[in-house]
Amino acid sequence: MTSAHTSTQPLAVDIAIVGGAMAGATLALGLAKLSATLSRPLRIALIEAHVANHNHPGFDARSIAVAHGSVFELTRLGIWPKLQHLGTAIENIHVSDRGHFGMTELNAKPLGLDALGQVVELAQVGKVLFEQLAQSAVRVFCPAKVTQILAQTSGHLLTLDNGTQLHCQLLVAADGANSVVRQHLGQPTEKIDFDQTAIVANITTDQAHQHWAYERFTQTGPLALLPMSSASNSFKSNSFKSKSFASKSSATPTQSRFSVVWALPPAQAHELVNGDKTEFLAALQQAFGHRAGRFVDVGQRVSYPLTLSYMPRPVYHRCIFVGNAAQTLHPIAGQGFNLGLRDVVGLLNVLEQAFSAHQLTNSSTQVDVGSSAIVHQYLVDRQADRDSTLRNIEFLVRGFSNQYWPLVAGRNVGLRLLSWLPPLKRPVAQTAMGWR
Template sequence: MTTAHNSTQLQAVDIAIVGGAMAGATLALGLAKLSTTLSRPLRIALIEAHVADNQHPGFDARSIAIAHGSIFELSRLGIWSKLKHLGTPIENIHVSDRGHFGMTELNAKPLGLDALGQVVELAKVGSVLFDELAKSSVQVYCPAKVTDLQAQQDGHLLLLDDGSQLHCQLLVAADGAHSVVRQHLGQTTEHVDFQQTAIVANVVCSAPHHNWAYERFTQTGPLALLPMQNMAASTQLKEPSAQLTSSAKGLSRYSLVWALPPTQADDLKNADKSEFLAALQHAFGHRAGRFVDVGQRVSYPLTLSYMPRPIYHRCVFVGNAAQTLHPIAGQGFNLGLRDVVGLLDVIAQAFTQQGEVDVGSSALVHQYLAARQHDRDSTLRNIEFLVRGFSNQYWPLVAGRNIGLRLLSWLPPLKRPVAQTAMGWR
């Protein structure tokens, strides 16, 4: 990794990636690995505005579920072996509809798997990814921000706040939901406002989690619990209070994502700890045990935001820069990783077929769009369907979703396609 600052000399690269969180860092590492197999090495630059510590907005105290299909792709890229020690396996998922009879389970063993996915803490992942970037051929500009962006016939000229100037054939926007690249290029997004706000926090429970995850649909919206590694509760990751440690006998940690109406979410975010835990216990029940502690609570509005065409002149958009999802099915990073893999595959195929490649050509950019369209469109439709179908009390929908959940329990063969979708198998 080369960190460049205050260089007024124009640096020419093949691919410039703006944004170095999960999608951008993964793409940079994937390109560096791919480059070693091509007819010529790729010149790759990564521009990231924040140092990868626990204050980084993309590598904060949240946890995410990495689906089984995504683990396969990360392994193919040589990245999962570096992250595996950080993962907590999800061996079973319990799905229920609060106040109704619908419930089912998804289990890894009947599918011949050790786990349906893995839960990782983003703060730890960020440190590992940037350590790997330091060993790679990627030229990293960090911390650095794009202050100006000029589209040219043969590429893009980027001006950075540290004085650096870059020219790239292909620009990749991986800079999140409020993409600076998208703003500079005047591109717009479509929005669906679900009138929900998510509270995200780490909680301590009185019983071992035994690698179970939970998705519970309530009157206010879905409530998800993801199992986490046990550790001392008082850490730099803003964990629960110091008198409780999840490594103590019988205690366990979960990552909580709780969708609520905005006013209720604001009240609970600011409520005292005992009031919050009581409300959480009432909404979730006692299937996982008794909630005994909660760490820092953060909140954010839940919307579906997407670019109808996540491409532009010599530019592609990946991850949250292309679409942000409701967390109801935990597909945000998994869909973004499929964007990354799709771009890597298109570039690899172009070099195989042509030998010498302009990686920003209109043909390559449109091949990426075509490769991603079906998966992306179907995922967006499915997420909106789930949110609307499970976040209301209209009785025909309530009856339909509960019958559907029960059918999954009564007819196990029906679970396989549902599990395959949840695990990101395409």
């Protein structure tokens, strides 16, 4: 799929995106849509190191929750209509504190909505996004890796592992938590280690999920269950679908699948992720309870350490960092992709405003998409949302992974108040749905 470029001169592009997973691919498609409205189309390049199959670290067999606000933005960009057949609606969310009286529900119907969000499997989404990219004006280099970045006054000179060179006015880093761009440019990150490890797996239960999602706070950390489509209804034509995360037995009409994210102390997580399947299901059942039914099967279990890492300033000279390249969140509340998508939408909005303002001046010059004015405006526009989300995530992790009795009492009273006073739910639901 690598785009060919045989000239000895660098390929000149306006915007080069490094990283073609969810954030990068979405940004590229959004830029292509914006470009179609301009008198001079944007020259866009997308550089991705991995082919979009189940071995892709950004398009593996995990599932993510796409909040209602994110569905709205993806629809506005023309992307969601191509993905909606892959989604499983979250109509209700049950939140509880194990061993205590605190619990509440968030429901779509009282808010006048069909769903609070959608659950999609990344392996399926990756195939669809790259099919859309192949039909767009975006020049895709895949598989290709950036081996050198040379910052220049007018932009960045990128060298790829096949020898191709590109010169861009604006460089966008969308290449994940271990961003190669960030390393090349020597940009710092801050890191908070929660001393937790997440186990991720797909499980089968003996009863239908009825479009319920669950967030249960346990003594070891949060335990989340996201409803998934039945195995029989999955995207069977998707040759990228990984069998490693899938449950070995297909869910019957009276069964259902959930994506599980379970935070545990590292030693306990290591034992459970490598132990017997029956023992894992028993431990999971004990931690969660029977509200979702009996857990009857589990696919491959994987684990990763839970941290919150972020760039204090997710910008550099003619460079903007988005998604996990800018910040990597604890999975509590499922805000990682949704915050990254707001980064993407924020950049698209800044560029659209710049082109609109330029058109009003009737200037014969072109918009410099990597100018300090555009980069700074992006930083200013994203700061409040980004800072508040990072603070809220840290507060939730520390507040609900703590057995200090005043905190336990406070959080349980808070959950009960949400149940007793329904008007209080609306701002909580709006935050969960990514409404800004």
